[in-house]
Amino acid sequence: xxxxxxxxxxxxxxxxxxxxALLKLRRQFKSExxxxxxxxxxxxxxxxxxxxxxxxxxxxxxxxxxxxxxAEASRAMDSFxxxxxxxx
Amino acid sequence: MHGIGVSPGISIGPAFVIRKTxxxxxxxxxxxxxxxxxxxxxxDHAVEASVCEIEGMKKEGETELPKTLVDILDTQIEFLxxxxxxxxxxxxxxxxNKTCTDAVIEVIDAAAAIFENIEDEYLRARGSxxxxxxxxxxxxxxxxxxxxxxxxxxxxxxxxxDITPSDTISFDVSRIAGFATKAGSRTSHSAIIAxxxxxxxxxxxxxxxxxxxxxxxxxxxxxxxxxxxxxxxKIIEAFRSxxxxxxxxxxxxxxxxxLPAITTDGNKITLLGNITGSADLEKLFASGGxxxxxxxxxxxxxxxxxxxxxxxxFNFYREVAEKSGNRPVIIRTLDIGGDKNLPYLNIPFENxxxxxxxxxxxxxxxxxxxxxxxxxxxxxxxxxxxxxxxxMICNIEEIRLAxxxxxxxKKELLESKKMFNDEIEIGIMIEIPSAALIxxxxxxxxxxxxxxxxxxxxxxxxxxxxxxxxxxxxxxxDPAVLRLIHFTIREAGKNKIxxxxxxxMASDPLAAVLLIGMGLDxxxxxxxxxxxxxxxxxxxxxxxxxxxxxxxxxxxxxxxxTEYLKTLQA
Numbered sequence: 001x002x003x004x005x006x007x008x009x010x011x012x013x014x015x016x017x018x019x020x021a022l023l024k025l026r027r028q029f030k031s032e033x034x035x036x037x038x039x040x041x042x043x044x045x046x047x048x049x050x051x052x053x054x055x056x057x058x059x060x061x062x063x064x065x066x067x068x069x070x071a072e073a074s075r076a077m078d079s080f081x082x083x084x085x086x087x088x
Numbered sequence: 089m090h091g092i093g094v095s096p097g098i099s100i101g102p103a104f105v106i107r108k109t110x111x112x113x114x115x116x117x118x119x120x121x122x123x124x125x126x127x128x129x130x131x132d133h134a135v136e137a138s139v140c141e142i143e144g145m146k147k148e149g150e151t152e153l154p155k156t157l158v159d160i161l162d163t164q165i166e167f168l169x170x171x172x173x174x175x176x177x178x179x180x181x182x183x184x185n186k187t188c189t190d191a192v193i194e195v196i197d198a199a200a201a202i203f204e205n206i207e208d209e210y211l212r213a214r215g216s217x218x219x220x221x222x223x224x225x226x227x228x229x230x231x232x233x234x235x236x237x238x239x240x241x242x243x244x245x246x247x248x249x250d251i252t253p254s255d256t257i258s259f260d261v262s263r264i265a266g267f268a269t270k271a272g273s274r275t276s277h278s279a280i281i282a283x284x285x286x287x288x289x290x291x292x293x294x295x296x297x298x299x300x301x302x303x304x305x306x307x308x309x310x311x312x313x314x315x316x317x318x319x320x321x322k323i324i325e326a327f328r329s330x331x332x333x334x335x336x337x338x339x340x341x342x343x344x345x346x347l348p349a350i351t352t353d354g355n356k357i358t359l360l361g362n363i364t365g366s367a368d369l370e371k372l373f374a375s376g377g378x379x380x381x382x383x384x385x386x387x388x389x390x391x392x393x394x395x396x397x398x399x400x401x402f403n404f405y406r407e408v409a410e411k412s413g414n415r416p417v418i419i420r421t422l423d424i425g426g427d428k429n430l431p432y433l434n435i436p437f438e439n440x441x442x443x444x445x446x447x448x449x450x451x452x453x454x455x456x457x458x459x460x461x462x463x464x465x466x467x468x469x470x471x472x473x474x475x476x477x478x479x480m481i482c483n484i485e486e487i488r489l490a491x492x493x494x495x496x497x498k499k500e501l502l503e504s505k506k507m508f509n510d511e512i513e514i515g516i517m518i519e520i521p522s523a524a525l526i527x528x529x530x531x532x533x534x535x536x537x538x539x540x541x542x543x544x545x546x547x548x549x550x551x552x553x554x555x556x557x558x559x560x561x562x563x564x565x566d567p568a569v570l571r572l573i574h575f576t577i578r579e580a581g582k583n584k585i586x587x588x589x590x591x592x593m594a595s596d597p598l599a600a601v602l603l604i605g606m607g608l609d610x611x612x613x614x615x616x617x618x619x620x621x622x623x624x625x626x627x628x629x630x631x632x633x634x635x636x637x638x639x640x641x642x643x644x645x646x647x648x649x650t651e652y653l654k655t656l657q658a
Contacts, residue, residue, distance in 0.1 A: 009399055012210055016163040016217070023166055046172035047163070048218070052202050054211055058400065086403060 001066045002074045006081035007058060010088050014055035018088045019047055025080055031067025033077070089293055091268060093313035097288030098331040099266035100307045100324060103300050104244035113190045118181070127181045127188040131174070134188075134228035138168050141224065167221045173199065189229055196222030216250045216271065240264075245306045247297060251289075266290075266308045268315050270297045290315055340619065345376040349622045351604065355630045358610035359618050360416070362590060366407040372615040376622060379415035379473075381538065381612020382590040383408060385461070386424050393432050395457065401464035409472025416473050418515065418538065418588075418612075419465055422457070423447045423479040442546070447480035452489055462497035469509035477538060481516040481523050487533050490514075515586075519543035524572035531583035538612070539576055541591030545569050564593045565646040565653075570602075574637070577606045588612055598653045600624045605637030 008014055014022075026033055026044050033044040035053065041064070042049040055061055063081070065073045118127060146161050167173070173195055180191035196218060203215035240246070246267035264287055272291030288310030300306065300317060307316040307327055316323060349357045360381030361372035365388070372380070388396050388404050396404070408417055424430055425446025433454075438444040451458035465476055478490050491514060501508050518524050519540030527537065545564050546553055553562040563569070573589070580587035588610035593599045595617035603611070604625065611621060636656065643649050 007399075009403065011400060011403055013208065015210055016214060017159050020159065020163045020166050046170045047166040048170050048172045048199055048202075051211060051214060052206075054206050054208060056208060058397070 001064065002070050003062060003064045004074065004077070005060050005062050006077075007060055008055050009057070009081075009085045011057045012088070013057050013059065014050060014053070014061075015088070016047075016051065018085055019050045021084065021088070022050070022080060023047060025076055029065075029067070029069050029073040029076070031065050031070045031073045033073060034064045036062040036064060089296055089315040089317070091290040091293035091297075091313045091315060092272075093289075093310045094272075094291050095287055095289040096311040097266070098307070098309050098311075098327050098334070099245060099288045100305065100319070100327065101243040101245045101265035102241060102303045103247045103306045104240040105298070105300060105302050106246060106248040107298070113193050114187060116187050116190065117185045118187055119185060124181050124185075127191075128178055130188045130229060131177055131181075131192065131225075134192075134225045135168055135174075137228040138221070138224045139165055141228075142168070164217065164221055167218060168225070189226065192222060192225050192229065196225075213272075219250075245308060247300050247306070249298065250291075266310065268293050268297060268306070268308050270294060344619045344622050344626075345374065347376075347622070347626065349376075349378075349625045351625060351628050351630045351633075353629050353631060355604075357604065357608070357625050358588075359622055359625075360418070360588065360590075360610055360612040361615050361618065362612055363408070365404065366411050368615065369408065369411050372618075373415075375615040375618045377615055377618055380408070380412060380417040380419075381588050381610060382477075383417055383419040384423065385420060386422055389422065389424060389430055395432070395460075398460050398464050398467075401461060402467045405465055405468035405474070406471045409468045409474050412472050414473055416475060418475045418477050418536075419468075420477045420479055420517070421448070421461055421465070422451055425450045442552070448478050448486055448490060449480065451478075452486065452493075455493075458493055459497055459500075462494055463501060463506075466494075466497055466501055466508035466512065467506050469512045470507035474509070475513040475515060475536065477515045477517060477536075479517045479540070480520060480543075481518075481530070482520045483522065484526065484529055484533065487516055487530065491533070517543075517590075518576050519547070519591075521548045521572055524576045527576040527579040528582070531579050531585055534585065536586040536588070537576060537580050539573055539587070539589040539591065541569070541573070541589060541593040544572060544591070548572060563646045563650075564591070564596070564599065565649045567644060567646070567649070570640065570649075573603075574606045574641075577608055580609075581607050586610065595621060597621065597624055598650065598657065601628050601633050601656065602637055602640060602653065604628055604630055605633035605635070607634075 010018055022044070034041050035044055035050065037053055037055065037059065040053065042053065044050065063077050065077065067073070118124060142161050142164050146158060176195045177188070177191045180186045180194060181188060186194070200215040200218045200222075203212055203218060206212050240263070242263045243265040244263070245265050248267065248269050250269050250271040251267055266288035268290045270293055288308055290308050290310055290313050293315055297315070305318055307319045307324065308314070309327070319327070349359045351357065358378055359376065360379045361368070361375075361377035362382040362384070363369065363372060363380050364384050385405075388401065405419060423446070425435060425441065425444065429435060435445060465474065468474060476494065478487065481487050494514065498508065498510065513535035515534050515536035515538060516523070516530065517540045518527060518537050519542075521544065523530060524544065531537070541564050545562055545566070548569050549561055549566060551558045551561040553559045577587050586609050589603060589608055590612040593603070594611040595613035597620060600611075600621055601624065613621065640649050640652065643652065
């Protein structure tokens, strides 16, 4: 299992466009991926659930990955949260 | 009636009222595994059909649809195929014996309610996206009942609870005169799309809007947010003439936009804009602005309870840099203190804030705050044509010190392997008389000057223009102020550095000829003033303007100067 914390860079927070991109990216991996904030954990599968977390700019979110391709998935999440998130 | 004008323009036309609130729950109870399986299948088919519709819209318009619209459609597909929504619907069918239609209504209502309670305005607006996909699924579940939006008479004003993203895309824009909605805010997708398609629109009109009946004549003003039902001929006449004026003004602006700001004898003058963030750029470029002469960064620092961090600042500046492309952007470091106080910095009370701890004085002693901003600006400089400008420089030590900070910030970025433009130009505001008087010496230290006439005028004449008893003394045509401006421009010219002017004087039509005559390189002002100033520049002969300045130079009072300049315009 890999668990890492990320800061939301986009000034609008985790809004519809990045969430859509995140879900598209997530589907490339077999591992179970979930998001955790303030004791709430959700599976990274549902647009509704991701947006309902209400992640704001500069919030910290934990990404938890478990499964056979967890290393690659983690690298992809790394670049999503530290690079791609700045471009929405 | 009044709403929020979100997309400018005036439209008059027959109302076409769309009522499509989610239907009421029927309460029908279904029984047996077989019935339930049928209902679940119905749901899956309706979702599939809905996805096909949206995919169709994407293909239909892919070549002309802007990327933002394609993104919105992708998001809609994500919502439609959301596993959480499916799980909830199936649970209602299987465990609560509900019909598919009832289950969808309840699940969508609950999901929309979650968003409507979120604090964040942007996310709150996503509630209408959820309702939108709910309606689409319901229409595909009961095809006979679906309204067909394409069946409205030409030049209709669409009246609706809310216009959803997919509505705005499927509307035949050429046939709509405008729209007014009961709900919505400036950040709703509908507002954004209406603006990008140039459809006049008013949102957030409130409940009364839905009392309008079909075919009633409605007038909407997307600038002021007015909605008038059954306007009489006088009102229509007044609005028609305003509409005509707006069109003519736009046409002139449009014509001038393509033309260069060049004097009749071929001298190019650069027209730049004053902005507070990337949101101002669209209007600036549309008005013919060739870049940014003053990017006021303090707007990012005001109205919050803590300092913005390096990342947030970097993103804010980068957005402006990127959107401006090759155009120059002069970014002014924090001009805070004085009347612009930040409560969270706890700056002690001052008797004389305009002569106190502000702008560069504050930055040079609050080293961490200054370094954070410089690093953010330098990093953003890798994405466009940024230049740094320091405000309120009063002597040469300050600029030398500020430059050392820039060097230090560059060193730190090199060490952390962050990109920046090493050749970034550095300039200063000339807004304190002492700086204007040593312009020849300061010119050796920097790449450009920008004259801030508002403060220069106030400090030269020792007059607080907010104080009504003395404000009549405040005048940028005062001979002393003009001498300081002229000296600054002349010394910049001798040292071959760029010199601009970014105070209110830059947008004063009377001053334009005089400033050209003094040899000013660039003017920076609010976007809306650019066409008028460009118009004057294009009618001015620079050698004549120089003669005009030579005559003004001999005059000893601002009244005579103003009168003389007025006679030239007549």
